[in-house]
Amino acid sequence: MADFTAFLANVAGSVEGYLDRVVPAADTPPERLHEAVRWSLLGGGKRVRPALVIATAETFGGKGHLAYGAAAALELIHTYSLIHDDLPSMDDDDLRRGRATCHKQFGEATAILAGDVLQTIAFQVLTNDELLPGGDKRLQIISLIAAAAADMVIGQQLDLDAEGAQVTLGQLEQIHRKKTGSIISASVIVGGLIGDATGDEITALTRYAEALGLLFQVTDDLLDITQSTETLGKTAGKDIVFSKATYPSLIGLEGTRQLAGELAATADSALSAIERDTSLLSGMVDRVSNRVS
């Protein structure tokens, strides 16, 4: 577990450096746009998605060092979605990653544009990175990430549509599978593709990622209730204020904790079908589970 903590810290530092290089400097005109991009992208964030890409590529043939372009692209897409989700017409949030949200700091227009260009830069990185596999294999990776980014937007709309409405457990799962799960799954599968995982291994990775993605959301719901705004770095208790459907609101705190345990077990069981050293991937499950235990 000490090793896993070191792995996460190492990935976070390297990804930060990579991201810093692929976005324009803050003094590049128009400065306001590039300051906004850097404000939201750098200096915070747990870099969970990059860690998943790199952990999976490392698990399959030690290819983690070739995966930074894909890792960065997925973090860029994640960050653009956070900026747009926080806008007044969406979740209307003031705090993100422990600081003011992009639109609070730079105004709505620039925040919209910063999100827009972060998505674009993600695809620039995917095409221009020098270490990712080339040719049609890279096209497959870009296509997969684009499909996940589209699903993420669909999930965001489903989430908007559900506000104030009666939502079933199945609908809630569907929202999260699209909104958060799609990018988590893409992170793992892309890591597997970079590591030349077999078809059977990709199938197992997909099961792992789907359980991990839901586990991530379930623990997020728990943290929203049990943690302070200061600890979270984003506004706590928002789900209740917005009367958003959450796992605790549908199945109670105890039921939600039990579900988290089941999802962790499903993720670990998927890994047992892979005849590799999957300790980095099981480390991710433990890390997410431990957020709420």
Added chain:
Amino acid sequence: MADFTAFLANVAGSVEGYLDRVVPAADTPPERLHEAVRWSLLGGGKRVRPALVIATAETFGGKGHLAYGAAAALELIHTYSLIHDDLPSMDDDDLRRGRATCHKQFGEATAILAGDVLQTIAFQVLTNDELLPGGDKRLQIISLIAAAAADMVIGQQLDLDAEGAQVTLGQLEQIHRKKTGSIISASVIVGGLIGDATGDEITALTRYAEALGLLFQVTDDLLDITQSTETLGKTAGKDIVFSKATYPSLIGLEGTRQLAGELAATADSALSAIERDTSLLSGMVDRVSNRVS
């Protein structure tokens, strides 16, 4: 010229069909998102950028029929930018392509998401289309389009920053080169790449496209003053209301008409360096010039 009109009509129809196939049906959940996407994307638009891609690919080796994926992608990116530009915190417009803007019809949140996913779908199309060149050539095309999309956002921020400020002719040109010119240039250059144009030909095409892109903006400025809202399909006279710098405000109506003539001549002169039948490309210059003559 009769042929050129038929060419444009044919491209517009084929592109409409292609776009209709690559976005989800209106009854695909979440319906609100997909209705918004289709509202803004289909049933209108001059399809200038697709026409440029296809005209250029056709000019070089008759490859127009292979270029629809790139043509559609550039139209998807253009449409996403229109939706976001029209938002209340940006240009705050009610009318676009002769109908209500996306946020007037579907609300701000869904309009933001519709723009977001249109950008994503552009990159999906670029990776999944079956007729575009494969492998590293396609990566080059995607990279070029992504760079243009990033420049477009930069131009939009420059435009925002210039609102109400004193703007020089040089600054105005810089705004337009980024905001409109980048996607126009990418359309032409990508068409050239699909048609295997030589390096010298790409250089000539770049000169042609830069002049055409500015010509397009200069004539837009003239139309904003001289035409009615009904004819334009978007709100006329907005530049004056927003006290935006325009060519007429800086160099007068007559000076602007003269500049349009010079830009058309520059575009045509660039074409004369290309030893092909460039009538489709010169037809585009005439068509844009004739909007205001």
